Amino acid sequence: MNRETFERQYQDDWRRLGELLEHLEKVKTSSVSDDFPELYRRVCHQLALVRSRLYGTDLEQRLNGLVLRGHHQLYRRSGPTWSQVAEFFVAGFPRLVRREARLVAAACALFFVPLAGMTAVVVLRPELAYSVVDPETAAEYQTMYDPAESRERGAETDFYMFGYYVYNNVSIAFQTFAAGILFAVGSIFYLVLNGVVLGTVAGHMVNVGNGATFFPFVVGHASFELVAIALAGASGLKLGLALVAPGRRGRRTALVAAGRESIRLVYGIFGMLLLAAFVEAFWSSATVFPSAVKYVAGAAGWAAVIAYFVFAGRDRRAA
Amino acid sequence: MLDTTRTVETPEGVELGLRLAGPAVRAYAWAVDLAIRLGVYVAMSIPLAFFGEVGMGIYLVLIFLVEWFYPVFFEVTRDGATPGKRRFGIRVLHDDGTPVSWGSSMIRNLVRFADMLPVAYGFGLASTLLHPDFKRLGDLAAGTLVVHRIDDALPASIPGAPPRPPAVPLTLPEQRAVLEFAERQRGWSAGRSAELASLARPLTGLTGRAGHAALLGIANWLVGRR
Numbered sequence: 001m002n003r004e005t006f007e008r009q010y011q012d013d014w015r016r017l018g019e020l021l022e023h024l025e026k027v028k029t030s031s032v033s034d035d036f037p038e039l040y041r042r043v044c045h046q047l048a049l050v051r052s053r054l055y056g057t058d059l060e061q062r063l064n065g066l067v068l069r070g071h072h073q074l075y076r077r078s079g080p081t082w083s084q085v086a087e088f089f090v091a092g093f094p095r096l097v098r099r100e101a102r103l104v105a106a107a108c109a110l111f112f113v114p115l116a117g118m119t120a121v122v123v124l125r126p127e128l129a130y131s132v133v134d135p136e137t138a139a140e141y142q143t144m145y146d147p148a149e150s151r152e153r154g155a156e157t158d159f160y161m162f163g164y165y166v167y168n169n170v171s172i173a174f175q176t177f178a179a180g181i182l183f184a185v186g187s188i189f190y191l192v193l194n195g196v197v198l199g200t201v202a203g204h205m206v207n208v209g210n211g212a213t214f215f216p217f218v219v220g221h222a223s224f225e226l227v228a229i230a231l232a233g234a235s236g237l238k239l240g241l242a243l244v245a246p247g248r249r250g251r252r253t254a255l256v257a258a259g260r261e262s263i264r265l266v267y268g269i270f271g272m273l274l275l276a277a278f279v280e281a282f283w284s285s286a287t288v289f290p291s292a293v294k295y296v297a298g299a300a301g302w303a304a305v306i307a308y309f310v311f312a313g314r315d316r317r318a319a
Numbered sequence: 320m321l322d323t324t325r326t327v328e329t330p331e332g333v334e335l336g337l338r339l340a341g342p343a344v345r346a347y348a349w350a351v352d353l354a355i356r357l358g359v360y361v362a363m364s365i366p367l368a369f370f371g372e373v374g375m376g377i378y379l380v381l382i383f384l385v386e387w388f389y390p391v392f393f394e395v396t397r398d399g400a401t402p403g404k405r406r407f408g409i410r411v412l413h414d415d416g417t418p419v420s421w422g423s424s425m426i427r428n429l430v431r432f433a434d435m436l437p438v439a440y441g442f443g444l445a446s447t448l449l450h451p452d453f454k455r456l457g458d459l460a461a462g463t464l465v466v467h468r469i470d471d472a473l474p475a476s477i478p479g480a481p482p483r484p485p486a487v488p489l490t491l492p493e494q495r496a497v498l499e500f501a502e503r504q505r506g507w508s509a510g511r512s513a514e515l516a517s518l519a520r521p522l523t524g525l526t527g528r529a530g531h532a533a534l535l536g537i538a539n540w541l542v543g544r545r
Contacts, residue, residue, distance in 0.1 A: 002541065002542060002543040003541075003542050003543060004542055004543035004544065005543055040331075041331055044329070044331040044332070044333040045333070047333050048332075048333045048334075051334075053491065054491045054492065054494065054495040056495075056498060056499075056502070058502075060336075061469060064335065064336050064469055065469040067329070067333060067335060068335055068337075068416065068469060071329055071335065071416055071417070072416075072417065072418050075330075075415075075416075075417045076417065076418055077417060077418070077420045079395070079420070079421050080421070154372075156371055156372035156373050157372050159372060159373040159376035159377070160372040160373070160375045160376040160379070161376070162376055162380075163375065163376030163377060163378065163379030163380045163383075164376070164379050166379065166380050166383055167379040167380065167382060167383040170383060170387075171383065171386075171387075174387060174429050174432060175432050177429060178429050178430045178431070178432035178433045179432065179433055179436075180433075181430050181433045181456050181459075181460055182433055182436075182442075186433060186436075239430075239460060252459065255459055255460055256459075256460065256461070256462040259426045259430075259460040259461055259462070260422060260423075260426075263422050263425050263426045263429070264422070266425070266429065267425075
């Protein structure tokens with residue numbers, strides 16, 4: 001059979017498939033008509049014939065385009081439903097964190113040990129604060145938390161701070177995750193760096209006597225934010241460790257599989273940081289409440305976070 | 320044909336050809352997207368300035384969302400192409416040719432931050448140039464590709480000529496060569512066509528203009544106009 005006969009014989013199939021595809025692409029429905037799969041398979045077969053008989057690149061390209069579009073319609077992956085999203089936050093996310101318990105523990109160590117360490121170091125040797133933050137930034141923090149200043153922010157400023165916290169903190173978390181692809185070194189770096197800076201600021205606040213304003217402020221949202229940063233580090237570590245120690249798989253497949261898992265962690269982290277930004281903007285600076293209330297709320301926050309990750313999503317019926 | 324094509328085998332057993340997009344066209348698309356984003360920031364700053372600090376807060380959230388999620392939104396809902404990519408006719412697909420999903424798009428755009436290190440997409444560019452499929456770090460992590468759109472090719476027209484059968488039966492690649500010669504007539508001058516047709520003297524027994532006409536005749540015969 002030569003090319004012109006071939007074309008004459010199968011023109012109708014190609015025209016019909018083109019029409020069906022245009023309809024599907026315009027309407028964006030996921031239900032295909034009954035004759036679509038069979039027609040698609042026929043055109044696939046015809047494409048294979050065109051290739052093996054070398055009928056010409058233009059015909060091959062045309063059929064390749066039709067087959068690619070049909071392939072998209074038949075093998076499209078559907079997005080998550082709202083109930084799946086809810087299920088993730090209720091059970092899926094804590095289960096995922098528990099599954100990655102070792103990485104989470106490593107990330108927490110990489111983050112909290114420098115944080116606590118620097119706090120202690122800076123309290124003992126105050127001048128070391130300036131080897132981490134420059135004097136201008138230190139002075140900025142000092143005035144921010146100076147007990148002598150009036151602390152109550154207006155509601156408009158709260159909105160601004162919410163926007164700022166979302167912009168700043170979530171970006172830090174995303175960066176900590178993304179840097180993990182550099183063989184996990186990037187995530188380690190960002191975890192330690194953030195821990196050191198936060199610890200230095202905390203120690204400096206104690207040194208200059210702002211502790212009574214600083215700690216009630218941060219304790220409200222610290223649980224959500226710090227744990228989220230540590231989890232971001234853990235997800236980055238997961239990404240990087242797929243390259244460093246892929247186990248039985250090749251590096252490329254291990255990376256893609258790890259990516260799929262760790263991005264689900266990032267969804268949860270994003271939720272936590274939104275919550276943290278909300279608390280930080282609207283609760284933490286409310287001087288209406290005395291420090292005792294703030295500390296109790298902070299403790300409740302920590303308890304809630306720990307209880308969530310330890311207990312949520314566990315199947316009580318399992319042995 | 321020399322081309323950066325990647326073949327993907329579908330479940331039906333046929334191979335799909337995907338034309339991979341290189342770093343240059345991806346950089347152009349990125350530049351257009353950057354211009355669009357900057358335009359949005361400038362445009363939104365004016366009305367939001369009237370709302371004082373609340374407006375500033377909203378503005379910061381807007382910048383955050385657009386910076387991280389602008390590509391994700393367009394890649395998933397607009398057929399794998401941001402406006403910049405659409406301008407240059409490229410799109411994002413999974414390795415197996417399926418449209419990109421939310422998770423994969425999120426991964427490739429979050430890891431974009433690592434691609435931008437150490438400066439000006441250094442790691443991303445290095446990865447794109449070293450990888451056989453032009454993948455940057457984000458593509459590696461997400462299992463995605465950036466390909467050119469396959470437009471419907473213009474039907475090749477073979478100039479009509481009195482059909483004549485070839486002196487000997489031709490193998491498939493030889494038939495293909497004759498047909499390609501006929502299809503590409505438009506791109507060559509008459510002298511060039513005659514020069515190339517002279518190379519087929521063992522087949523046609525003629526050179527120059529006569530050989531050209533003979534070769535076209537064979538092409539017409541092969542295509543089926545008898």
